[in-house]
Amino acid sequence: MKLTTLTATLCAVLLLSGCASWMEQGSKVQRGSLVEYLYPKGEEPALKPATPELHLPLRVGIAFVPGERFSDLTEAERNQLLNRVKAAFANRPYISAIEVIPTPYLRARGGFDNLQQAARMFNVEVVALLSYDQVQFNDSNRLSLFYWTIVGAYLVNGDQYDVNTLVDAAVFDVTSRQLLFRAPGTSQIKGSSPMVKFSEVSRAARSEGFRHAVDNLIPQLDRQLENFKVRVAEEKVARITERRGYEGRGGGDGGLGGLGLIGLAALWQLRRAR
Numbered sequence: 001m002k003l004t005t006l007t008a009t010l011c012a013v014l015l016l017s018g019c020a021s022w023m024e025q026g027s028k029v030q031r032g033s034l035v036e037y038l039y040p041k042g043e044e045p046a047l048k049p050a051t052p053e054l055h056l057p058l059r060v061g062i063a064f065v066p067g068e069r070f071s072d073l074t075e076a077e078r079n080q081l082l083n084r085v086k087a088a089f090a091n092r093p094y095i096s097a098i099e100v101i102p103t104p105y106l107r108a109r110g111g112f113d114n115l116q117q118a119a120r121m122f123n124v125e126v127v128a129l130l131s132y133d134q135v136q137f138n139d140s141n142r143l144s145l146f147y148w149t150i151v152g153a154y155l156v157n158g159d160q161y162d163v164n165t166l167v168d169a170a171v172f173d174v175t176s177r178q179l180l181f182r183a184p185g186t187s188q189i190k191g192s193s194p195m196v197k198f199s200e201v202s203r204a205a206r207s208e209g210f211r212h213a214v215d216n217l218i219p220q221l222d223r224q225l226e227n228f229k230v231r232v233a234e235e236k237v238a239r240i241t242e243r244r245g246y247e248g249r250g251g252g253d254g255g256l257g258g259l260g261l262i263g264l265a266a267l268w269q270l271r272r273a274r
Helices: 002-025 034-038 075-089 111-121 142-148 150-155 195-235 256-273
Strands: 027-032 053-056 058-064 095-100 126-140 159-173 178-193 239-242
Touching (some): 027 195, 058 111, 075 095, 075 195, 126 195
Parallel strands (some): 053 239
Antiparallel strands (some): 126 159
């Protein structure tokens, strides 16, 4: 009886240590590629891009590009992240609406044709596409030696994770298919966990990594938007027209945002005339 109990215990310990060894070497990667979505056949962007024409106030869509089928970034989490970005830009005077486009409306490797279909469905002319690349590295520390005891597998933080996340926002004029500007957001989440809780804890770390990356993205995107305004004024990278009834209504941007793209272009023209 004692021999049977001892054998069962040793088998359980060996199983636990084997699982721990597998986790040490493991890693998890999940990606949603902008290039694979927009250029599924490997075609190159136009060498002589057309000048996009933007109509103020803009109607903007925002969406994640389709990712891997078994990504653990759920649709609910995607919508929460997109709404964080939407909230940061919703009060801009030159934007009349920001529509969150659910991922199911974008087809994997769908290309610009699919993007234009979704844009028509949600009545938007400019779309911000969020792509992502997340890598989780797993390792073990010296405390994993305690996994030789059953209690250690439940209580000792012997497994470590290092989650690195990149979220990139690329803003396109849908009609001309031209990239207007883009911005990245990054994060790194490190931690440790007992072996039996590792899957749950590392899953939460991956979700946290996406949240932090999006929070890092928002100010970067704001800076690139301001740079784009200057480029419109100085380099004429886009033509700007006003919709009927639009008067460049003021906002909380201290005048510059209230002027919007049209205001910057007008100021530049006045400066040239002097």
